[in-house]
Structure formats: C-alpha cells, structure tokens
Amino acid sequence: MRPTRPRPWFLSLTVLSLCLAGPIAIADPGAKPHPAKSAEAQAVRVLVAYHSRTGNTEKMAQGVVEGIERVPGAAAVLKKFDQVTKEDLRWADAIILGCPTYYANIPGTMKAVMDEWAWHWGIDFTDKVGGAFATGGGQVGGKEHVVTSLLLYMLSNRMVVAGPLYEDTRGTGGIWGEPGSAAMTGPLDLGVSDKELDAARRLGERIARLAKKVKSG
Amino acid sequence: MRPTRPRPWFLSLTVLSLCLAGPIAIADPGAKPHPAKSAEAQAVRVLVAYHSRTGNTEKMAQGVVEGIERVPGAAAVLKKFDQVTKEDLRWADAIILGCPTYYANIPGTMKAVMDEWAWHWGIDFTDKVGGAFATGGGQVGGKEHVVTSLLLYMLSNRMVVAGPLYEDTRGTGGIWGEPGSAAMTGPLDLGVSDKELDAARRLGERIARLAKKVKSG
C-alpha cells in the first residue's frame, strides 16, 4: 500500500481502524508492506528484516513482531532482507535486523544487501531506533558477534540502539538487559525454544516502546 | 550541592541563572557534583566519567563536556570513575564513559568499579542514554574494542546507546556515524589532536540531544 498506488477509500478506513485497535504486522511483502501514511501519522513504525534458510530465524522474527504488537500504536512490517525496499527503510522509525550466524558473522549475502542500503540507496538512518537478533549453534559460535555486528552497522549509520529487558521473576528485584536476542539452533540445542521466542518478543517490545519515546521527543 | 545539604538561597539563584544561560560542567567532584534539583527539572543531565593516567583521556573527557555544553538545557558533570557516587549515577539522564586501552580492553581497576555500580549499588540504568570514548596506541590496539565493551556494558544494564554524527564538508552530502569517539595516543601518533577533540565534542553533543528526546518522549 505505497502512496503511489491508488486504492479504495474503505481500505484506508480498515487500516485506520486496525491502527486504532492495535499494531499491524504484515508479513506478505508483495502485497502491502506498510499501513497508509495518513493513518499511521502518530504511530511508530518498525521494520523487521531477516535472513532465514531453515526457518529458525523466521520464527524469531515472528516473535519480534509479536513483541512489537504489544505496544499500542506500533505498526510492524516483516520482510526477508532481500525484499526490503527504499520505501520500507525510509518509512521505518525503527529497524530490527536478524540473521543466522555464518562463521561468526552476518551471512555475506545479507551484508552485501545491507551495504547497498546505506551506500547506494542513500538512506538517512539518523535517530532511527535499532535492535538485533541472531540464531546459531554453539555456545561460542558467533551469535553474539552477529548481534554486535548488526548494532555496529546501525551505529555507523547514525542509529540509536538498544536490546531486550529482563527482570528476575523470583522476587529478588533483579533487572538486566541484553544487547540483543538469540536462539541456539545448533547441535547442542536444536530449534527455537519458548524462552528464546520470549527473548525475541522482549526485543520487539523494547524497540517499539523506545522508538515511540524518540519519535515524540 | 546535593539536596541533603543546606545551602544559602543566593547559591540556588546562581545555579538557576547558570542553567538558564547554558549548561554547566563542574569538574571538582568534591564541591558540587551537580546542579540543584529544582533548577534542573527540565534539563537533561549528563555524567561524564573517565579514567586517565597521563591526561590524554581527561582531555577527551573535557571535549565531551564541551559538546554537551552546545546543547541548550543540558547540564554536564565531569568525574574520574572512582569518584562517581550513587547520587551521580541516579541523577544522570545520560552517562558517557571513557578510558585508555589496557590490553585491548577497559582498565581492570575501572571495570571493577563499574561492576560495583551495577551489582552492589543497585543502580537502575533503564533508558538512560549512553556513549563511549577511548584513547590508545596502535591502529588495532583495542580502542574500538574498549568502545564496544563500554557500550555492551551499558546495553547489559538496559541503557540506550549511540555515537557521534559526521557529515562530509566537501559538499558530497555524505553523512555517517561512529559507535564512539577515540584518540590515537600511542607511538604512531602522540597526544590528542584537534580532529580527535572534535570527535569527543560530537559525542557529547549527540548524547545530550538524544537524552533530551528520550527524556521528554
């Protein structure tokens, strides 16, 4: 639903009512990548872009979207990295990137596309809020280095970054954060667990909340 | 000048007028670590805490304060890391940490104190804005790893982080950011240059501006 495409008035109303009712996640990248601009004027817009080969990172990406949906007035767009458009990037108040770990770093094919975004597409990322997530095997297999690398990419592009928030549920009052979210998906621990999905949701929620603060500030 | 200490009315007025006139940097940690709470209600408060053995990092820290002072309504407090109090940390809307590079990382003595801040002092850093700077010798001597380490410390403590902003002055329209600021102070390039001080000022300015956004958001 880009501004350049004509569309009937009732669709706008539908989008508007959805925005009022809660956040929107649109996973089909071909159809309508983000809500009508008029309707979303006050909302915070979060792009979740990911790389996934086996489906694990996609599951985490969906968890991130669920977290964004917890925040009233937040709209999410979920896209594979190679389907992200200039418009998606400009539209976004916040960008959350996620990928599997290839040799302790971002997959080269995804990084090549990210290099395009910043360099050849001329996107201005200033003050957009960023978050990162990763999947990968091994306790020291590089998931963290992927998250750090995604955050450094964002900081080098003038973004503001943060991670998910935690609190101890055993009544100790302990609180902490993490630089991003991840799922161990290698031989030690296959698939995406509930706790790992919870980490993805926390990331989406934190970034959406923070983006609202920064946008209205 | 903590709230718990009695002080004459005219001092309050002085602080108030200084706040109205511009930001305040107070380097003497013993005397008045931060402005009166009443005067600063609307201001954004930035703590700059640093480690310096030879004076290079201190120069960078002073550059950071100069950058904060460019932002109307921003108040800076400059302190050596081992003189930072609980009150300083609670008071701060933003915290900028800087240190020399010891074997590619934060000096152990400073990290030990930082461990105390988060663990034993029970400071809640949630949504405070953070920035980092470093000094060190060598092109791959660890200055970057120090900056990344300081940012990961902040993210692990629920902070929001960002770095200095740059633009190409040659009219290309190029803009970029960096994860933090640093000065090369080793055998290849002694001392703190004007360009490095400029990086420190840009860091202070960005963090102060961002802290205003986050605080009022």
Add this chain to the structure above:
Amino acid sequence: MRPTRPRPWFLSLTVLSLCLAGPIAIADPGAKPHPAKSAEAQAVRVLVAYHSRTGNTEKMAQGVVEGIERVPGAAAVLKKFDQVTKEDLRWADAIILGCPTYYANIPGTMKAVMDEWAWHWGIDFTDKVGGAFATGGGQVGGKEHVVTSLLLYMLSNRMVVAGPLYEDTRGTGGIWGEPGSAAMTGPLDLGVSDKELDAARRLGERIARLAKKVKSG
C-alpha cells in the same frame, strides 16, 4: 616445587614417573605449582587460570585440565587468577584463561590482575599459545565477548590463539571450530552440562596439542 625450594631426591623421581605416565594437574597452588623443571624439559606446560564465584567456571576449568591430560607429554597447572605467580606465567608454554561474565566482559578484579601480569610483572608472552573459556547467563549475555576479550588480551601480548575443534558425529563429514568454550549458567539454563564440559575438554586438548607443535617447531 619451584627451583628455589630444596626438596628430596625421591620427590623428583615421583614427579618424573608421573610425567612419563601422563600429564599432571596440580590444583593446590600453595604446594607445588608445577612439575620439576628437569622432568618436564620435553613436555608442554599449560597454565589454566580462572575466576570463579559460584563454582561453575571452576568446573569448566577442571574440564579444560581433563582435556590437557588427554595429550601425552602435557602438564597442566590449575590456579585461581589471583594466585598465579610470575613463575607460573614464565613456566607456561600455553595459557588458558576463563571467567564468568560480568556485564558482558571480564570481571574487573580479574582484568586488574591481568593488567599487572603484562605491565608491571614484565612477562614476555611471545609465542605462548592461548585459549579462553567463559560462563554466563543469557543467549546474548556476553560470554562470547568475554572469550573474544581474553583472546584480544593474548594477541596484544604477542600470543598465538586457537579454540576447540568439533566434528559432526552423524557421518556428514562436517568439521568446525569455535573461538573458545563456554557454559550457559544463567536463568535459561542452570549449571554446567555434559556438552559444555565436553567443550571445555576440547579446548584443553586443542591448546595442549598446538602448544606442542609450536614449541617443537
């Protein structure tokens, strides 16, 4: 059993026969930190130094020693970081460091001691082989950053570094490595599992084997 202490001839023989029979791990730092120099002339000597508060990292350190013991002619010394002596560091052909994760990095108290080793003790680490391990909670809690930080410390001190080796046991022929070993010991996954201990053993074995190569090369 430092050279400066007189000791009876039969003790020497005991140590010699132990050396011939297999590697030696001596955990009591006060008594005999490393085998007699005469006996170990051809052996490779590995120091395992660690920080442990709750015992998890100590368990991993013991796993590392078990891995060293798999290598014929390798002698291990296991010590808490604050009990390591100049002699231990000079004696070692290889050094494996491990610690818990404090705010995504090495505990400050341990880093402060490590700063002493390199700076004030004047140890020459050139071509000593190094490896690293960590414990910590969370998928992005900083275990990897600790491992990377320990390796960068070693590289900044002229060491050569490597990590544990793995191979796919399902017959795919897949092989890979990791930069170090770690155990997740936080709320998601308490304690040190068998697979994590296995990672520690692999680290010890790899570093001992590699140290033999470098020493005899």
Add this chain to the structure above:
Amino acid sequence: MRPTRPRPWFLSLTVLSLCLAGPIAIADPGAKPHPAKSAEAQAVRVLVAYHSRTGNTEKMAQGVVEGIERVPGAAAVLKKFDQVTKEDLRWADAIILGCPTYYANIPGTMKAVMDEWAWHWGIDFTDKVGGAFATGGGQVGGKEHVVTSLLLYMLSNRMVVAGPLYEDTRGTGGIWGEPGSAAMTGPLDLGVSDKELDAARRLGERIARLAKKVKSG
C-alpha cells in the same frame, strides 16, 4: 603454474632457484598462482587474499607480502578475494585476509565469497595459521571490528591466529603485539603511511614465521 598445466623445464628451474634464494610473491593471479609443488616441499606457503576498491588495501596487501618475503623459505601468493581458487586455499599453510571497512565490518561481497570457501568448497582449514588486516576511516570506524571478524572467521574454521609484533625502539625494552594490522584511510588521515605499511610487513613476517613453526612442529 598449477601441476595440471604443462610448462617448460627451464621455468621450473627458475622457480626452484628463486625458492632457494628466498620467498616468491606472485601478484598476477591468472598466470602462476603458486610455485611448483616440488620446489616448495619444505617451504611455508602463505596466501594473501584481499578486497580493494581504491587501492589502499592493495597497498597494505603488498606490504604484507614484503613481510612474508623477509622469512627464508616462505612463499607468498597475492590474490584478490574473488580470484582465490580451491587449490590456493588447500595449498596454503597460512592465510592472511584483508579488506576495507564497510559499516564496521567485512564488505558483504567478500564475506559471501568467504562463506563459500568454508561451506560449499569443503576446505579443511585445520591448523592453518591466520592473520588479518583492514583499512578504513575514523578512529572508531570499524577497522578493529573487521580484524576481529576475520580472526573469528578463521577460528570458527579451526585455524590458529596471531598478529604483528612490536618493540619499543627507544630502549625501554617494551614489547607488545596487535591482533592485526590496519591503515586509517578516511577523512582524518588519507592514504597508507609508512608506519601503516610497516604494520602490514610485520603482520606478514609474523604469520610466515609462525606457520613455519606450526608446520614443522
């Protein structure tokens, strides 16, 4: 000069005599990527693979080759990353990778090719010795993160890594190392300076010397 290509006997002799006289660097990747296998049996073989757009990283790569040439019995092959063959990778006892910094990391196009090397080409990198270099602008622009990322790639592929060695020439007896070599090539400091070229040469020399130790060990 691969074994599969027929070539006149006098060329073999030339290569042999060059090998005996000192190391060989062959920059033309199309012609003869590495010396005849018979001649190099005892030599240590170092592949230097790089990405360069403006020529700065290529200059550094040539400096690395000069450093390798200081080591008797070391043979270097210099290639752009996208011209490296399976044979080059298998042939190498050591691999030194270098590239410019794109948004604080390895250029995506180069990482994509590196992903192929390890994954689809099935190269066994075990115990090959690795080193890394980078170019880039800014004091915190990501050169270090590139070097660390290249080293983590190598460690994840079972390699052994090290960096250049330094000593204080002012008679203090001070010695140190760095995780890799780099040149600042951005707005603060254009081009590759003599000191930066020296860092490249030190990297080549260290890696070649270490590869000899590991190979003969």
